[in-house]
Amino acid sequence: MHSKSLILAVDMYGCPNRCRHCWLGHMPNKQMDSDSDIWIVNYFKPYFNQITYYSWLREPDFCSDYKERWKRDIQLSVNSTPQRFELASFWRIVRDPEYVKFLKDVGTKKIQLTFFGMEELTDKYVGRKGAFQELLKATEILIDNHITPRWQAFINDENKNSLVELLQLTETLKLRERCISLQDEFKFFIHAGSCDGENRKLYDIRIQRSDIPEVLKKYYLDFEKVLTERECVERLENDTSYPSYHNDDLIVLYISNIYNVYFNFTNMSEAWKIGNLKEESSEELVRRVLEEDTYALNLAKAISFKELAGKYGDRRSRRVFFLDDYKDYLMNCFLDDKFR
Numbered sequence: 204m205h206s207k208s209l210i211l212a213v214d215m216y217g218c219p220n221r222c223r224h225c226w227l228g229h230m231p232n233k234q235m236d237s238d239s240d241i242w243i244v245n246y247f248k249p250y251f252n253q254i255t256y257y258s259w260l261r262e263p264d265f266c267s268d269y270k271e272r273w274k275r276d277i278q279l280s281v282n283s284t285p286q287r288f289e290l291a292s293f294w295r296i297v298r299d300p301e302y303v304k305f306l307k308d309v310g311t312k313k314i315q316l317t318f319f320g321m322e323e324l325t326d327k328y329v330g331r332k333g334a335f336q337e338l339l340k341a342t343e344i345l346i347d348n349h350i351t352p353r354w355q356a357f358i359n360d361e362n363k364n365s366l367v368e369l370l371q372l373t374e375t376l377k378l379r380e381r382c383i384s385l386q387d388e389f390k391f392f393i394h395a396g397s398c399d400g401e402n403r404k405l406y407d408i409r410i411q412r413s414d415i416p417e418v419l420k421k422y423y424l425d426f427e428k429v430l431t432e433r434e435c436v437e438r439l440e441n442d443t444s445y446p447s448y449h450n451d452d453l454i455v456l457y458i459s460n461i462y463n464v465y466f467n468f469t470n471m472s473e474a475w476k477i478g479n480l481k482e483e484s485s486e487e488l489v490r491r492v493l494e495e496d497t498y499a500l501n502l503a504k505a506i507s508f509k510e511l512a513g514k515y516g517d518r519r520s521r522r523v524f525f526l527d528d529y530k531d532y533l534m535n536c537f538l539d540d541k542f543r
Contacts, residue, residue: 208253218261221330226400254281293341313351320365351387398532400470409522432520439512446503474538
């Protein structure tokens with residue numbers, strides 16, 4: 204029995220959206236067998252004293268029996284209790300009046316809602332017509348039930364002006380004033396997101412620092428830490444250290460609906476796969492997890508950031524990144540080359 208704690212996030216039910224920013228990558232929706240949850244927990248039980256089970260890793264509560272499902276997640280967890288965080292299904296909020304009551308019953312105080320601009324662009328980037336109107340309706344339902352909405356927006360070159368309109372909409376709807384009496388204040392914030400998974404496909408339209416509208420800069424998450432790609436390359440061009448992805452006392456595993464297993468370091472691509480629960484013995488797969496012995500992690504030990512920046516970095520680029528996100532971008536470029 205190992206002293207490290209384990210979190211299992213399992214894609215049991217899928218997701219109603221196909222968001223273009225999704226760092227996990229798009230996966231087909233496939234409902235897993237009803238007893239797959241206990242089978243998965245039992246797979247790891249002999250090795251870990253503490254296991255926290257979540258039946259979702261994309262849209263939370265994307266199942267009709269979400270109340271019973273939450274109770275089952277709690278029951279399946281070993282010496283641990285899953286938490287609610289700030290996530291909920293806006294798809295379900297607007298379709299099921301009982302759902303927001305459930306959110307309150309489990310102690311939810313605030314919920315994050317994700318936009319990509321006004322109606323046309325939000326629908327486009329969520330991948331579903333009507334998503335923008337659902338987000339607005341969900342905002343009203345949350346406030347009416349004393350849960351604070353938080354508006355997150357992803358910025359790129361295509362939607363930068365639409366996000367200015369979105370900011371103006373928060374003022375038109377008086378969201379800050381209407382949330383004053385609630386336990387948490389309303390927040391509106393923007394960022395470019397990581398550059399892995401689906402969002403890496405948007406590299407060509409990643410926002411440039413000079414193109415971020417001035418009015419949005421105060422709402423840009425950790426704006427003082429934002430670097431251009433050129434600045435990232437300059438910081439890494441003499442960095443002889445190697446990419447390091449490591450778990451300390453807590454291990455988080457993502458499990459797809461076909462039982463592939465990944466760390467939560469970056470996108471759920473083939474290069475990052477640890478193994479498959481149905482194909483590997485538990486002894487071997489747990490060994491890989493504990494020793495961090497995987498294809499991607501072993502390759503990471505063989506190339507420095509200096510080499511990665513020299514091979515894949517663009518000194519001419521003014522696209523913006525946080526440095527750690529840029530390191531992941533470089534590493535995934537390298538893995539794409541190696542895995543072809």
